Amino acid sequence: MLVTRPLHVFLRHPANLRSSLVWQCIRDYHSYEHEAPFPFAPTEDAILSAALSHVPTHGFSINALTQGARDAGYLDISTNLFPTGAFSIVRYHLVSQRLALAKHASSLQPQVDITANIATLALHRLHANKPIIHRWQEALALLSTARHLATSIRELALLSDELLFLAGSTTVTSSWYTNRAALAAVYASAELFMTQDTSKGFVETEEFLTRRLEEGEKVRGGLDMFGKWVGMQAGGLVDGLRSKGIWV
Amino acid sequence: MAARSFFSQALHRPTPILEFLFPIFAVHRSRVRYASITTSSASPNTEPSPSSLDRSFSAKRRKPLSEKQRDFLDCALRVNQAGELAATLIYTHQTPPITRAHPHLRPIMHHMYSQEASHFSTFNEMLAKHRIRPTAMYPVWSAAASILGWGTGLMGREAAMACTEAVETEIGRHYNGQVRVLLGWVKEMEERGEEVGEEVRELVSTLKRIRDEELEHLDEAVGEGAREAKPYELLNRVIRSGCKGAIWISERV
Structure with a gap:
């Protein structure tokens, strides 16, 4: 729940900013006056939702991601947008x-x-x-x-x-x-x-x-x-x- | 008025710390003073009250709070809830020994307790509404506040009042700092021609009201002989630094 970043990212920051890094991932003040933005960019959203529809056949794999990118009208190479791949x-x-x-x-x-x-x-x-x-x-x-x-x-x-x-x-x-x-x-x-x-x-x-x-x-x-x-x-x-x- | 003048005096009282003997403490103190987001020595008299706090607009544009601002509110409201929890418990445990020895203090103690209890429920509601987690030190603060209240209650009327004075001084300072930051945002928003959201406006007025009530308690405590407590200086120092430490920790965990 606390540390979501690799240690080297954490250590690269000045000491006084580290504590805020640790807690950053926790939800903070929820405002009712503005909708929180959707956490995925439109391109990511399009590719990933298309990829999800290929999961029943291809499973959670790079293959599903590639198929999703094609369906959304992007080149196969655009799966590089997602460094964590199938995850x-x-x-x-x-x-x-x-x-x-x-x-x-x-x-x-x-x-x-x-x-x-x-x-x-x-x-x-x-x-x-x-x-x-x-x-x-x-x-x-x-x-x-x-x-x-x-x-x-x-x-x-x-x-x-x-x-x-x-x-x-x-x-x-x-x-x-x-x-x-x-x-x-x-x-x-x-x-x-x-x-x-x-x-x-x-x-x-x-x-x-x-x-x-x-x-x-x-x-x-x-x-x-x-x-x-x-x-x-x-x-x-x-x-x-x-x-x-x-x-x- | 008396509370306010005392308040500013208390803030500017020179601290006879032997800095040349303990340079480590000296450096640490100054760092804490600049790092903490909630300390301020602004006098309530000079506080601006922008007109946009009372008016409501509809035509102007609105901007969501920045991440930094939301972080600030997150910390601030969490600390406030922890503080009011502690205050409620301190008064709860002070009341039986104090009212037994000095029955005439019953209405004052009850008045202070019920105000703190209402502040506590205000902040509880805010935390639940805005999805802010309570401090992880909740059980620790509960125990510490109960022991502090009970202990000073047993030490007698003057010690209990000195405890109230010390706590309320720190709390008043803390709320003052928050009000100042929020008013700074309001000023920025006005300068950019944005509407000040209902949430911020409401929060400023709530914090101002609560701060004024805390300062009333301070006034009452001094009136009841807080300064006559036997090791007054020691009690005051220890309790105030305890409060500061608790605020520092609650901002973080």
Whole structure:
């Protein structure tokens, strides 16, 4: 989530700018007065979306990228626009599907049942993998290579943040971090489960996701209760001492 | 008025640090002063209030906030939330020992607490709305603020008030710096003939209101004998440098 750049890029910057580099990748102040620009240039967008349509046949490969460039009316050489090669198709899929979630979220009722909203949104996002699910293991392989690991973790963190924000979560205590980490873990495991799922309409994935979210909810509820219990005991102890006239 | 004059005095008080003995500290101090985005010694009296803060335009063009500006807001609002969290907890834990020893202070303590609680919820809403992450040091600040509040509460009325004075001095300075930066943006936008967005306008007025309330607390604390605290100088120094350190860290993590 933190360092998305190679070490030498980091070291090349003056020491006082490094901390801002580290945090740069984290989403900053979200303004409602201006739409955030789409992160891909029109050319990239055209080539990558065309390449994505070739993934079911060619897989996440340089071949799909070349086909995509041809479809979009560019020369084969224009794949040099993408130094990360096949991984750029994976990233395009992740980013564009994450941004597409916002449109779907308008049908939700925020603040009513956040867990239910999260489940709906996460399922919607998982279903976006349907057309390429038989190739998704290739994408997972690319995502887990050392070179791309930082980008994949960051993308997962951003997805988790997006899901929670769209579902209407307004927690800004330390559970901001734990909620995001837990949801990221649940989503990643559900995505992996889906690649092995042969049930009709991915019903089993849906059940898997719901079970994991429920478990998370239970753990969180338990921890909350425990925290409250400890607080009550401590408060009671202090009040007891005060009633005995001890100066605390 | 009294708070303001005290405030400017407090800022310009010479610091008897033996710089020739500890040159490392001297260099470090000056670096911190220039590097931090939120320190300012501007007096609220000289603060400009551009007319575009109250007016609303529709015909003029608008520009999105730059990345640097969004970064600034990100840091600033995160620090503000952490600060209000700490303030709320300090007052929460000071109140029982203080009101038991001095029942006449109950309304003041309650008044200060409820204002801090409302500031805290204001910043909580802003963070959630603008998708800013809270500081990662949240549990650390909670513990530190509770201990500080409880400890100074046990030390008595004067120590508690000295704690309030020190904290509010730093907080006032911090908000003042932010208001100044935001007013600088407003001025730039006006010069370029752009509309000042609703978000910035609202933020400036909220910050100004909150800063004035914090300075009121400072005034009340001095009125209640903050200066009579026994090791006043020590308490003041330690708490103020603690605040500065916490602000520095919260801006980053």
